[in-house]
Amino acid sequence: MTLTPLPRWKTHISTGSGRGSDIIFNPDATNRKNLLLLIQLRWLAVAGQVITIAAIEWGFGIRLPLAQMAAVVLSLVGLNLASLLFLRMRRPVSNGVLFASLLLDMAALTAQLYLSGGASNPFVSLYLLQITLGAVLLAPWSTWALVGAASLCFVLLTMAFLPIEMSHHGGNLFDLHIRGMFVCFVLAAGLIVLFMTRINRNLRERDAYLADLRQQSAEEDHIVRMGLLASGAAHELGTPLATISVLLGDWRRSDAVTRNPELLEDVSEMQAQLDRCKRIVSGILMSSGQARGEGSVHTTVRTFLDGLVAEWRDHSSPALLDYTNEFDPDEAIVSDAALKQVIFNVLDNALEASPDWVGITVKRQAQDLVLMVRDRGKGFDKEILAALGKPYMSSKGREGGGLGLFLVVNVIRKLGGTVTARNTGRGACVTLTLPLDTLRA
Template sequence: MPRPPSSTDALRRLIGLRWLSIGVMLGVLLCVPWLLDIPLPGAALLPVAATLIAINAASMLRLAHLGDDVRPAELFAQLCIDLAAWSAFLYFTGGATNPLISLLLPLVAIGAATVPGPWAWSLAVLAVAAYSLLWDFNEQLDIYDSGLAVHWHLAGMWLTFALSAGVIVWYVVRMTAAIRSRDQALAEAREASLRNERIVALGNLAAGAAHELGTPLGTMAILAGELARNPALDDDTRADAELLRTQIAHCKTILGGLTLRAGSLRAEGGTTMAADAWLAGITQRWRSLRPHVPLATRIDCGTPPPLLVADATLEQAIHNLINNAADAEPQGVECAARIDGAQLVVEVLDRGPGMPAGLQAGRDAVASPGPGLGIGLLLAFGAVERCGGTIAFTPRPGGGTIATLSLPLSALQP
């Protein structure tokens, strides 16, 4: 996700523009006497540039050590420093007659794009006041050829206009990009909030279903037990009855754990275990629930494997991915897990028909049984994103889909 713009970014841009101002001042001091044969009061102008260098260095240290708490008043003060420095520089170089006075306008434009309205208007008033004062209060330069002076004044006006246009465009483009980045971040946050609201609603429905299903499951367990003990049944029917009783017991265990699992990143009572043992337990529990679908596993978490906290919501996410793959291809699925740098990567592979065209995985839920994508996938995305992980779907060579779940180890380790 793109990082939204902040007042710290604005201060960094102001520091960069101040380095440009310092460069222009030093360039004028070095080039004008040499190219135009116009003497400049270096003893008065050098301290202005030196002061800006010191302030810029202090501002950079402030950013490095005091964090991101930059208030609009501080940004306004930074702009006022630039305005005062240019006013002092212009005072000693002809005042309002110096074509560089147009550089006060970019400061006003930058202030309007950086600080709130009242501060921006205050900066504009100060700039107009500085321009007005420099009209009458200034130190005129000694220029002996009046015709040449007019020529260089016009050339200076052109150069100042070009520089001002470049600065304004650069700053506005940067600000526009920052605003677009902020809008995109807000849109993604809004989308995540809506998705989380759907997950919370599903959680409430699950809690109600767990309460309602407890009684019929208990009745079914009793009937399945009595049926399995019936001596009149043949062996095949008795085996089916035992399997039915086992599945009902699994359902009761799952419903009993909903209270601990709902709404928790790490379920209460979660234990620390090796990554390979955690993943092996997930796949083994899945096999017990769907014994008729072959599941091939390849788990390689290194030696020794990292220790993880058994996260119930992530267990359910992996379970749902395997379940969706089994729905897409009941003849058999594969599950591979490995450590890739600082991430745990789990891949679920099937030979099904692939992802439906136009489906936004993690945002849409398919109501029909269809190709094995539904509410479980939506819940899986919610659980993984809360841990800072991702789920990606790619076509499998030869047909089918590869679901890749990537989880940062830092979010799973104790």
């Protein structure tokens, strides 16, 4: 299991360090929401046209070409059904798709105006609604193309249209036109406010998403620098540790040490601690990718976690460990040194906060692995909970502290999971949630 992000489109965003970073970004999501808004607007247009045509035909007694106008309405219904099918097919929604949708809406509006008096129809100002939507949704060139198309349609409607016979209305023609303009004004204003509000909400969500991505990119850049520093330090420590190991071996074989049991015990303890330092250095190199082939092992969730908890118990010796593994059914996965170290960090923090008791619960929720680590310490400060996963946020007062949880959050996030923390009243609880898809072989 390699720590790679979930597959999506990428964009290049500067992190302020002189270099850009490729981070996850999917612009199609916002366009899909906006296309759905256009579909909803088209349904309203269909309902509005049906009501308006019925009111004019039977309410005002003005004869309209009902068959042709009904065909235009049915074409809008067909366009909406095709658009919904397009969304269900999960195809990317580009600027060109939105542009084509607005052009087709404009063509339908032009057809209805052609059949109902042309440019003299008070609803001709609905062209402005199409242009307003285009200004918000489309690229600049597409918006100007939409302006040109609307202008051309307006000019053509002044020269070619089907006139409407309204002579029997006498002097009320002007009043009828004013009423139509008022209805068109109210309709256009209401739709602009309604849909501009929803479109702006989509854009704000996109901007917030981009801000989160920039923050993640900066944090990942910070982690890369830390990894390079740790890897370099591990390489540099290899030589002095090997030298000390040779010297301890010589001391153990010397007569002065072999004749002194206490001194021999001290040398043996020094050798054991030295071996532990060498294992730590090897773990750093393995986690940074120097020995990835040795770090990944095919296993199962229960075996991996049972072995991990047993190893941590041997090294850390908690006074009381309450471990429950309820993960069922078991899953085959590929374990990783980085994931193992992340869980160790969470357990070490819990033990430091609560030396007398640490609780670990493992369970399965649908296709997720859930690992909960609890303690009976004083809990998290409000500031740490509010900025969970930010570097150098620590209540321990040590310079440079607070990196453990920062690394935990970022590694779990790279695996597509989440980290949550809360106070329980009797301590704290940190929950790691990992999708099984990223852990499977």
